[in-house]
Amino acid sequence: MALSEKRFGRGNDWFVIFEDNAYSASTAEVVLTWANFILRYASGRPFLVARMLHTPVNYHHTAAQSAVVLGHTDITSSQHLESIFTGTQIALDTLPGDTFRIIREENLLKVRGTVSGTRKVFVSTAKPKNQFISSNADIAAFLAQSDLNHGSLAARLFFPSVPYALSHASVWNNVSVLPEGHELILNLDTGRSIYKQFWHVPQPELSLDDGAEKFAVALTEAIKIRSIKPQCGADVSGGLDSTPIAYIAANNTRSPLVTFSSGSSDELHDDLSWIDRSFRHFPEVRKIRVTPSEIPSPFEDFSKCPIAWDEPFIGAAQWKRISYTAGLLRSEDVKTHLSGHGGDEVLLSPTSFIHDLIRQKPLLGYRLGRQYKSLYHWERSSLRRLITERISYKSTLIKELRNIKKPSPGVRDAANPWNIQSFRAAPWMSDFAVESASKFCNETIEGIQEPAQSRTQSAGIESILTSGNAARSISTIMGNYGIDFNTPFLDEKVISSALSIRPEDKSNPFVFKPLIKKAMSTLVPHEILSRPTKADGTADVHRGQSVNSEFILDYMETSILGSMGLIEFEKFRYYFSNMSLGQVPPVAFWATLSVENWLRSHN
Template identity: 30%
Template sequence: MNRWWIVLPDTEATTGLVERLGGARLDCVRHASGRPWLVGRWRGHGAVTAEAGAARVALLGRCRLSAEALRKRVGRVRSVGDLAAAVQGVAGSHHVVASVDGRVWARGTASAACRLFTTRVGHVPVGGPDADVLAQLAGSEPDMEMLAARLMDPPFPWVAVGGRTIWRHVDAVRPDEALVWERDGEQRSVRWWHPPRPEAPLAEAAGAVRTALMEAVATCTAGGGRISADLSGGLDSTSLCFLAATRGEAELVTVRWEGVDTRNDDAHWARRAVGALPGATHVVVGEDETPDWFAGVGGMRLATEEPVNWFRDVGKVSDTFLRARAHGSRLHLGGGGGDELFTPLPSHLADLVCAHPLLVLRRMRHKRLGLRVSRTEALRALLGRESYQRSLRQAGARLTAPQPPLARSLMGWHPDFRMPAWASPEAVDAARAALRDAAARCPEPLAPQRSMHGALLRVREGGNAVRQMNRVLPGPDYVLPYNDDAVVAAALSARPLEAAVPGRFKPLLTAAMDGIVPPRILRRTTKGCYDADFYRALRRQRGQILALLDGSLLGDAGLIAPDKVRRVLHSHATVPDLAPLMETLAGEIWLRSLDTPRRSPATALTRGTPGPESHCGPGDARAGR
């Protein structure tokens, strides 16, 4: 990993730790006391720093703020309590790290596209954006109980809870909380972000979404050059392409791979968009020119900090990025996150049934007919009042129970988590223990409304995924503008009953893009289907998947029975039947990847850097340079 940084408290004990990182020419910004504060390698990777008096602030990530503009903002900071206001309204996606008169304040993003972790190295508290880097620094080992819990399907949203990670003695700061180190070394977390009230009329929310998306895309196109974007034909990615082409400084390259599913009309809508974007370069990859899903998984190694269930996409996405890079792209836009923001979850009906009973009942009738559930089942789910805390406590007890009625799962605080049939009893017990710990750490939901709580869970899973992808996939950098905090807040501010109207497709996004995306494209009411692509890939890559199970490390650890997994792969299983397989294979790939040289603790921080004459001198990488 070429990019890394850690943040340190303002104590004498940090000097020895920085010396341990010697042998690399480190970027370094110091506390007002002169002690090391921000240490690592971030030059040329979107970082802006500034200082004013006893305050130092760094924004690490994607933003358009200059060092001088940041310095003016920092000039208003007198205590860590002023920091949230000082950086308010800065578009993009970035960490904010500050040192104010000996106190440290740091946060990632509410969407989890930027995260923050903590550990202790000896007696020194250390923070940073990568859990595995901190684990290597502290000599921590994987937490097998947490690895067992990662077998659950659907995956539990650990990213939203904070606390335990898959590395022992490394904790995650909740995305909506900031880390604070006091002068005496005391560590605490403070809430810096709160979800919006979902009360804005559709037109008002659409205006906010439009503004936030334009600013998010502007942070990507700033500086000119060439950027690329997915153009699948879906409304989410298509909207970003028009924003980048008509409102940006950079030239646009679009990339689309063709699917094999005859029911998928994405290609038709993509061709319409291409016709309205004559100034862009358009790359279309034929169905036999793009790698299958699951391609290469038999020998796959991914140096991610945790198991990732998008491993099946690695071959296809890497091919897309390489094609984009061949056309000169420095950054690639994806439409991920759009579904989470612009398709309100069915649980919004349960949130609003008391306030709008007749309208909700009419909407529920439409919903249950689409889902093919009975009236009794739908009403029971709609009127269920189980608290979040109780639902989380009960999750562990239900890990091996039969699947619940579909309506109940859709209307609850979260999906019903299940361990796969091939999980060992020990793995099930470990997962239950991890869930009990999560319930103790996060006793309150992320928002008072079930639907917004669920949307935030999905947003944070997506933000965490793209963060990991940028660590291991070939460039250009991958960006999901829909995951920028300002876009998330704007979209979730809409009244759900106006953002989810039967017969209309994503009315909030179509209203926001009115005048930017051609009307004939905004009138689309369908969504692409890729089941045929999935089954073809499974048929052609089954040997690769089976090879991954040979000598299974999860099996050796006593967490799964590999023979049971093989039987499922040889059966005529449906997509839902195979869903639990994704988490298991992700865990297997991750365990195997721990043995690769690039995960060696001895080289993780210093790989590719200069020799022992390097130092972190008093004037090195001064703030604002």
């Protein structure tokens, strides 16, 4: 892997933690050039080397100890952090926001990312057993001189997506991912490290009335610690995710909030009318508003994508559209941008909660099950499976993996009790790719522990983790424009408060997002919360794929995936050219194109 400005000089922020020895100090030399924030051990060797262009940094550092918090929280200064750090560990653990936390005391180092996956920690191991701890997978891999894990990479070609438990692993050999909700504890004397869980999925015991109040406090705090920053922006889609966030932010900023709004080319969308209704209630804001025709289509200029994500991102097709948005925000001097991303996953429970509910409240469970069956047109047999299937989490993964070459299940199937979506091998994957991916998945499943929480809570947190990882990739694009992309819904306290509420209270077949409506009822005008619909952007992606189809085939004809023996181009061409037959869903192509895009950016 060649050292390049794409990796270290790119717009998104990164850090690396080195051990206090000669080998690590020598390795650190290759990244020091790109860093703008460096802390050192008493020996003078680098401890923390970082490039922080827009992420808030607070730190307390002496020769013997360090406390570093990277990200948005309510710390007002490094002196404030020092008083917290020298007080109690509990005070540091209960900080709100979305942060990396790095603590060094004597010979112990503690590092954690976020519960949602918006900030991840990667650990790579190099000879002679030196560990490099980084916020970016490819940087950790580069420092350890790691090569690609073909099995993990090939598994990213499965569609519609691989369950989070399998996609969580790095695509690099000798690079591990710190599980969300865990803390890495490294003994700097011995080099030994352990993972310690610091966050547990809460039990869903609160009613909507009791839980909504706590949720409102957590979400409002998450918004305010960001919107108080100068030059703040926010999305206003007219929906129940972004619009309440923007309204609260607009009433908390020091200068007028910069809002971004757009519609969809889908005639069935009603975003524009709800955007107009919402703005009637806002204080003074600076509006950026664009029409669907002005926004780049998905897959537009796909081959020119300059973004070097550290992991494959299935939303890569949207890079030009997100970059266009970021450019407009930057022209208005926006530095911190708030999004409603993660709202669906936090505000709603996956419908698989019916499985647990029937065992707790049979009458209510059966009634809601029938209502969801009617609403989503589920087949009766799939609802029966949702209710009766009792196999474990690992067994469910193994069962799905055995079906990898079978036709895709019907779109009218209910989820299984773990809400693990059936995944399949794309028909253009080579036998080598399918075998490598299957072997990798089987080995990963062997090491998975059964979830300690219920099926309902397990499904809820996995959907949140998937959303958090997508937000992390979007922030990479925004970072190239000097914008700090923020998702208040994905803060730890917000997630915890939402997961504490009974799923049957959060999700209702006939009431749209009751949690946000109840929680914000005294804070946000009623009309903003009265929308009963949600726009679906997939039509734009389908249209963009069609418009750019000729280019996509040219792009894939010389693919790196083909040269690696992971796909067969002629099969890809056949299925892509006959997409209208519905043999393969569009998301299968998106998965393959995202991996190809990632390989080209790292070649």
